[in-house]
Amino acid sequence: xxxxxxxxxxxxxxxxxxxxxxxxxxxxxxxxxxxxxxxxxxxxxxxxxxxxxxxxxxxxxxxxxxxxxxxxxxxxxxxxxxxxxxxxxxxxxxxxxxxxxxxxxxxxxxxxxxxxxxxxxxxxxxxxxxxxxxxxxxxxxxxxxxxxxxxxxxxxxxxxxxxxxxxxxxxxxxxxxxxxxxxxxxxxxxxxxxxxxxxxxxxxxxxxxxxxxx
Amino acid sequence: xxxxxxxxxxxxxxxxxxxxxxxxxxxxxxxxxxxxxxxxxxxxxxxxxxxxxxxxxxxxxxxxxxxxxxxxxxxxxxxxxxxxxxxxxxxxxxxxxxxxxxxxxxxxxxxxxxxxxxxxxxxxxxxxxxxxxxxxxxxxxxxxxxxxxxxxxxxxxxxxxxxxxxxxxxxxxxxxxxxxxxxxxxxxxxxxxxxxxxxxxxxxxxxxxxxxxxxxxxxxxxxxxxxxxxxxxxxxxxxxxxxxxxxxxxxxxxxxxxxxxxxxxxxxxxxxxxxxxxxxxxxxxxxxxxxxxxxxxxxxxxxxxxx
Numbered sequence: 037x038x039x040x041x042x043x044x045x046x047x048x049x050x051x052x053x054x055x056x057x058x059x060x061x062x063x064x065x066x067x068x069x070x071x072x073x074x075x076x077x078x079x080x081x082x083x084x085x086x087x088x089x090x091x092x093x094x095x096x097x098x099x100x101x102x103x104x105x106x107x108x109x110x111x112x113x114x115x116x117x118x119x120x121x122x123x124x125x126x127x128x129x130x131x132x133x134x135x136x137x138x139x140x141x142x143x144x145x146x147x148x149x150x151x152x153x154x155x156x157x158x159x160x161x162x163x164x165x166x167x168x169x170x171x172x173x174x175x176x177x178x179x180x181x182x183x184x185x186x187x188x189x190x191x192x193x194x195x196x197x198x199x200x201x202x203x204x205x206x207x208x209x210x211x212x213x214x215x216x217x218x219x220x221x222x223x224x225x226x227x228x229x230x231x232x233x234x235x236x237x238x239x240x241x242x243x244x245x246x247x248x249x250x
Numbered sequence: 251x252x253x254x255x256x257x258x259x260x261x262x263x264x265x266x267x268x269x270x271x272x273x274x275x276x277x278x279x280x281x282x283x284x285x286x287x288x289x290x291x292x293x294x295x296x297x298x299x300x301x302x303x304x305x306x307x308x309x310x311x312x313x314x315x316x317x318x319x320x321x322x323x324x325x326x327x328x329x330x331x332x333x334x335x336x337x338x339x340x341x342x343x344x345x346x347x348x349x350x351x352x353x354x355x356x357x358x359x360x361x362x363x364x365x366x367x368x369x370x371x372x373x374x375x376x377x378x379x380x381x382x383x384x385x386x387x388x389x390x391x392x393x394x395x396x397x398x399x400x401x402x403x404x405x406x407x408x409x410x411x412x413x414x415x416x417x418x419x420x421x422x423x424x425x426x427x428x429x430x431x432x433x434x435x436x437x438x439x440x441x442x443x444x445x446x447x448x449x450x451x452x453x454x455x456x457x458x459x460x461x462x463x464x465x466x467x468x469x470x471x472x473x474x475x476x477x478x479x480x481x482x483x484x485x486x487x488x489x490x491x492x493x494x495x496x497x498x499x500x501x502x503x504x505x506x507x508x509x510x511x512x513x514x515x516x517x518x519x520x521x522x523x524x525x526x527x528x529x530x531x532x533x534x535x536x537x538x539x540x541x542x543x544x545x546x547x548x549x550x551x552x553x554x555x556x557x
Contacts, residue, residue, distance in 0.1 A: 046423045046552065053544050057537060133540040137547045144551055159555050 044081055045164040048074050048198075049140065052171040055191060056132040059121045061114050061183060065107050068190050071168065072102025075198050082158060082201075097216055098197075106190060106223050113227045114183055117234050126243070127178035135174060143167040162199070169195025182230045182240040186223065193219045256338035256502050261331050263506070268330075268482040269293035269475065271517050275442075278521025293478060300471035308464065311368050318365025319465060319472035325358035326479040334409040335486050335509055338502060343409040348396045351408060351487075352389060355439065355480065359385055366461035377460030380532070384445070384457065387539035388435045394546035395428040395435075399491055401553045412490035424556075427549035429488045433519070434542035436484035438535070440477065443524035445535050485516035 051074070054067040076098030079091050114120075127135065140163070147163035172192025176185050197215060234240050273290040280287025289295075307316065332347045332354075334340040340347075363381055366374040396411070402424060403411045438445040441458035448459065462473050489512035493505075530538060 042423045042552070046427065046548070049548055053541065053548075057541050057544075130536045130540040133537070133544050137544050140548065140551060144555065160552070163551075163555065 041081055041158045042160065044074060044078060045158065045160045048164050049167055052168055052191065053133065053136055055171060055175060055187065056136040057129050059125075059129060061119055061121055061181075062111070064184065064187055065110050065114065068187050068194070069103050069107035071191060071194050072106065073099055075194050075201075076103060078198065079201055082161065094212055097213070101216055101220055102190070102194065105220070109223060109227045110183060110186065113230055116231065117183070117240060119181060119183060119240065122179055122181045122184050125179045125184075127174075132174070132178060135178075136171065139170040139174065140167050143170060165195050165198030165201075167195070168192075168198060171195075180241050180243040182226075182233065182242055185242065186226045186230070189226070190219070190223065193222075254341060257331075257334075257341035259502075260335045260338050260506070261341055264330055264335060264482055264486065265327065265479070267510075267513075268478040269297060271481050271485065271513065272478055274514060274517030275521040275524065278518055279525050282522070282525035293474065297471045297475050300466075300474065301468055303467035305465070305467035305469045308369060310370050311464070314361075315365045315368040315464075316469070318361045318368075319469040319476065321361040322358040323472045323476035323479070325354040325361075326476045326483060329354040330479055330483050330486075332408055333483055333486050333490070334412050335490055335506075338505070339409045339413070343407050345406040348400060348406065348408050348411065349393075351483075352392055352396065356385075356389065358476070358480075362461055365465075369464045371464065374461055374463060377457055380457045381461060384438060384535060384539060387536055387543065388438045391431050391539060391542040391546045392435045394543065394550055395431045398424055398428045398546060398549035398553050401550065402556075412487075424549040424552040425491055427545045427552070429491045431542045431545040431549065432484060432488040432491065433516075434538065434545070436481070436488065436516075437520065437523065438539060438542075439484060440481045442520055444527050444530050444538060447529045482513070485513055485520075489513055489516060 048071060051067045051071045055064055055071075058064050058067070076095045080095055125132070143163040143166035146166055147159075150162060169192050172188045172190070172195055175188030175191060177188075179185060179188065193215075200212075200215075230240055270290065270293070272293050273288070276292065277287050277290055328342070329351050332340050332342040332351050334343070342350075359381065363378040366378040399411045400406055405411050437443065441448050441456075446457045446459070458477075462470065465473055486509075489509055493508060493512055
């Protein structure tokens with residue numbers, strides 16, 4: 037495992053910890069954006085054997101969507117809603133970080149047991165992408181604000197995409213593009229929905245949605 | 251005799267230069283604020299002034315109050331003796347001395363807290379309670395970082411751990427994370443800015459300064475010198491973890507110069523952090539410390555994955 041790859045994966049883990057530990061919306065959006073950029077560049081760093089144009093296209097689409105388009109969309113949503121921070125999450129921030137450490141340990145244990153075809157993958161890759169997916173799931177469950185939940189969804193998607201990269205020797209390009217399109221539509225719809233929920237009910241607190249009976 | 255000479259030399263050098271580090275931090279802060287600032291040697295002047303004064307003791311305070319500063323300073327000096335610096339073997343090196351290093355600061359903290367409680371002042375009791383609460387989070391972070399470094403180098407003695415290859419060799423990411431965690435611990439333990447404000451003396455938010463309010467004269471000199479030595483010890487730990495040790499070159503003088511430059515960088519970094527950051531709300535401090543803990547845990551995980 038070269039220092040470069042290791043640095044990449046450690047940065048990926050750190051963005052997850054940042055997402056777990058920060059209450060402010062804008063840094064969280066930035067963390068997920070950085071995550072998208074890192075995952076976009078990962079195939080180039082770990083040297084998947086594929087045609088160069090395919091790697092470049094994949095990295096470019098990932099960078100453009102997850103690094104630029106999604107964050108801008110979410111930033112716009114957050115600005116128009118005038119939400120700056122998540123005030124009272126279901127799980128507090130220090131507790132989330134400690135849960136993050138536990139999740140990291142679980143991902144390491146899981147990664148150690150999972151036999152990966154293609155022995156040339158760096159050791160930390162599978163635990164790191166597992167941890168990303170777990171973090172996303174945790175954020176979806178543990179936060180109340182709808183925007184944070186969208187960020188959790190994105191992190192989970194990042195993890196799954198990364199896992200696909202780790203597992204599949206040669207993914208068909210069509211599958212890759214399909215997941216990008218899915219995520220794009222999902223985030224687009226979520227952004228619009230959040231906006232409409234906010235306009236209708238003056239908040240995007242999913243903890244209070246159960247009291248919205250007619 | 252030749253084997254211990256570098257150890258003695260580095261300990262003497264550290265004891266002599268330790269009060270310089272707070273001076274560097276304050277100079278950086280002054281430069282950021284556009285002031286000229288106190289002289290670099292201000293800490294020496296303060297300590298000399300305080301040493302010439304006699305201490306005043308309250309009638310209600312017992313021997314614990316008097317023991318606090320003495321134990322604090324001696325523990326810090328012994329910890330410094332166990333810390334290898336500039337690649338030289340430490341004066342006090344044995345298997346497991348990394349536990350001693352962390353434990354000595356725990357002992358010093360216990361006596362500082364006990365001395366603060368001994369005054370019977372509710373104000374100091376409040377500071378003592380905060381110190382105890384935050385140190386419960388800094389200690390695991392420090393120990394996990396040390397464990398990661400120990401596992402990587404395969405040695406249980408600080409001299410073996412820190413005399414290794416530094417950040418350059420494989421596994422540098424873990425070392426960088428561990429050093430970062432140690433730096434956050436330094437900020438918390440030495441009452442630097444995002445955790446505690448070393449310049450306030452009359453605020454309800456302070457942690458460390460409030461515990462020493464009733465000490466004066468020689469005792470206060472001991473406390474201030476002890477704080478400088480502690481800052482040096484934690485800074486030295488972070489620097490030695492990053493720098494390659496004696497194994498790579500073996501010449502003591504260039505190694506020492508490099509380590510001194512590293513210490514200067516620690517001072518600069520602490521000063522910069524202090525200048526650009528506001529003190530965190532007390533309720534946010536545990537979050538920072540848990541983040542340091544997470545960094546140490548990640549470093550440890552990285553080391554385990556590699557092996």
